[in-house]
Amino acid sequence: MEAPNTLPVKKPKSEIVKQAKAYVEALLEEKLPKQLVYHSPRHTRTVAKEATALGEAAGVAAPDLEALQLAAWFHDTGYIEVYDGHEFRSMELAEQWLQQQQYPADRIALVKDLIKATHRDEQPTTELQQLMVDADMSSMGREEFFGNAELLRTEWETTQGKTYSNPDWAEYQLDFLSSAQFYSEAGKERYRKQFKANIKEQRELLKKMEKKAKKKEEQQVENFAEGKRGVETMFRATYGQHIQLSGMADQKANMMISLNTVMLSVIITYLGAKTSQVGPAFTKNPILAIPMGLLVATALGSVVTAILSAQPDVTSFKWLRRSPQIATNRRVNLLFFGNFTTLSLDNFQAGMHELMRDKDLLYTNMITDIYYLGEVLSRKYRLLRISYTIFMVGLILTAISFGIVLLYKM
Structure with a gap:
């Protein structure tokens, strides 16, 4: 003979449960904040349905099943006023309505006790408490777990300000599933298979995300390598341009030095020579001293500024000897001999090793070097401009004064 059917017989809802259902649904629809997309009326209906199924599967007595159903309907009503600790407000609302x-x-008192059991700090001990907690957490053992998890994530972002990246949320969910459990025998039997499947799927999802993140990181490293070559090209081009400009400035300065020193040599030679015709002519015509003096002053001023422009400029940092962290100082350039020659060999070697370990420090020193090269170039070209201006203005004044002298003599 076949064994009789042992499936639980569905019991009709009591009148008080029907009234509670109508009251709670109207209350949540009217007052529940719209941001609560997870703890919604739909969630409450699902918990009430699962609580009924678990209670019937466990074969609890009708009065206890009624209390379980009432607790399921009222367990989230506190969300209409408070988020954290809503269970206690739910207990009060249930008590007021039931009274x-x-x-x-x-x-x-039993209904309130069952609602309190759903608080995260409570440990369910009685069978009814375990059934209530399992019904509230039944999403872990259902196929819609992942959809509900995203709703909860959205709810936390809008109401609690908690934001998670996709990998962080996947890891959080896996930790939650791994540490969670169903307490009642009816809950374990009802949700065991899907619960294990959800854990497995969540673990695979996290692995996929980690693999994707690793691949993205590798791509970023490759992109950084390409960007790094671009940065090095920029530094080479900048250094080359600065060196070229410095060479041009030195050539211009040498030209002015050569020209003005020749002029000074010729003027001094002819004015001081007793056998020359210029010496007696200058003695007879002292008015010539004006254009000749202007020419000498022009040549002297121009050659001095040109020499200053070509003069090597080495910045010294004597205080570097007392600096405990040389490489990290933004004003120090270990790549420039004017800085590192003030250091001991040990300090210089330590600083260079630190530079080679840290690309940011290396780039900082190269940028500092370019900055100081720019300062030197600015000084060179400023003095060159003064030298050329003196030479130009001096020649003009000399020519004008010499013309005035000739007109005066005529």
Whole structure:
């Protein structure tokens, strides 16, 4: 003979449960904040349905099943006023409504006790408490777990300001599933298979995300290598341009030095020579001293500024000897001999090793070097401009004064 069918017989809802259902649904639809996309009326209906199924599967008595159903309907009503600790407000709302319905005091206490069991700090001990907690957390053992998890993530972002990246959220969910459990025998039996499947799927999802993140990181490293070559090309081009400009400035300065020193040599030679015709002519015509003096002053001023422009400029940092962290100082350039020659060999070697270990420090020193090269170039070209200006203005004044002298003599 075949064994009789042992499936639980679905019991009809009591009148008080029907009234509670209508009251809670209207209350949540009216007052529940719209940001609560997970703890919604749909969630409450699902918990009430699962609580009924678990209670019937466990074969609890009708009065206890009624209390379990009432607790399931009221367990999230506190969300209409408070988020954290809503369970305690839910207990108060359930008590107020049940008292209005003249529900027995001992049964109200049981309903409140079942609602309290859903708090995260409570440990369910009785069978009814375990059934209630399992119904509330039944999403872990259902196929819609991942969709509900995204709703909860959205709810936390809008109401609690908690934001998670996709990998962080996947890891959080896996930790949650791995540490969670169903307490009642009916809950374990009802959700075991899907619960294990959800854990497995969540673990695979996290692995995929980690693999994708690793691949993205590798691509970023490759892109950085390409960017690094571009940076090095920029530094080479900048250094080359600065060196070329410095060479041009030195050539211009040498030209002015050569020209003006020749002029000074010729003027001094002819004015000082007793056998020359210029010496007696200059003695007879002292007015010639004006253009000749202007020419000498022009040549002297121009050659001095040109020499200053070509003069080597080495910045010294004597205080570097006392600096405990040389490489990290933004004003220090270990690549420039004017800086590192003030250091001891040990300090210089330590600083260079630190530069080679840290690309940011290396780039900082190269940038500092370019900055100081720019300062030197600015000084060179400023003095060159002064030298050329003196030479130009001096020649003009000399020519004008010499013309005036000739007109005066005529």
